[in-house]
Amino acid sequence: MAPVAATKGFGDPKKEPVKPQPAQQQQQAPQQAEPAPAPARRAVVSSTPQVVVDRMFRRILVFTGVPVFTGMALFPLFYYLRVVMDIEYPLWIVYVSQVLTFGGGLFGITYGALSSSWDPTREGSAMGWSEMQANLAILLNSGNRNK
Template sequence: MPPSKKKTRKEKQLDRSKEQDMQHRQRANAGGGGGGGSNKEELDDDELPQPVFDRILRRIVVAVGLPMASGVGLLNLYDVLKRNQGMEVPSWLPLLTILVSFGTSALGIAYGTLSSSWDPEKEGSLLGIDEARANWPVLWAEEIEKEKAKARKKK
């Protein structure tokens, strides 16, 4: 590489991350090796496999997009009825439409995540009700363990 060429931002970030990784490894090796590999294993356990991520993303897009699109469509329909047909739509109806459609869209994020199969090899069902039942306790497992530990300490 010629000395006059400047490094790009990505190259600088890559260099920094390599340096930090090297420093982290040196600290882990200096610590006696007891926790040397555990940090790497923890990071690997926290990674989401790509097929699972794609599946979750698809479900979120559908669970958020359909209610939001229907809400926007209904608001446009109310406007068309008012302008072209002269029909007076009660003022509470657009408000209710907004609350229901956007509220359902917000819940769609959680449902899209929970209703997806978290197993990379298993696709899951269309609605994902069984997957949601299986994933709900996994999501709260850490909190459940904390509550059990608090209960043990009180005894």
């Protein structure tokens, strides 16, 4: 069996020594056409105003944090009911409650980003239902525009 470092993709790649170019080739090198640089994708990311990014982040924290911390608080509650109060309940209740709370946290990431107002001058509503509908329409229409 080959050692791990000798297998393809692992270990330090062996570099070939750089050969010095003759003076004639060095002069011709700058005249050759250089490939155009790839378009930067940062322009798309940096076009989102910081106010909107902060608004999205706050909403994601709220809509994700509440269900996740509720799910974490249910662990000691179920323990207390079972061990201290000696109440028997089926385990599927624990499983379903954990799936709903932690799944709600996953849903909260998407809803937090979509329910925030993407207009930097407008804050939006508390729950953000109308903003979510408008932003979802923008996302769905942008996919059709690229085809």
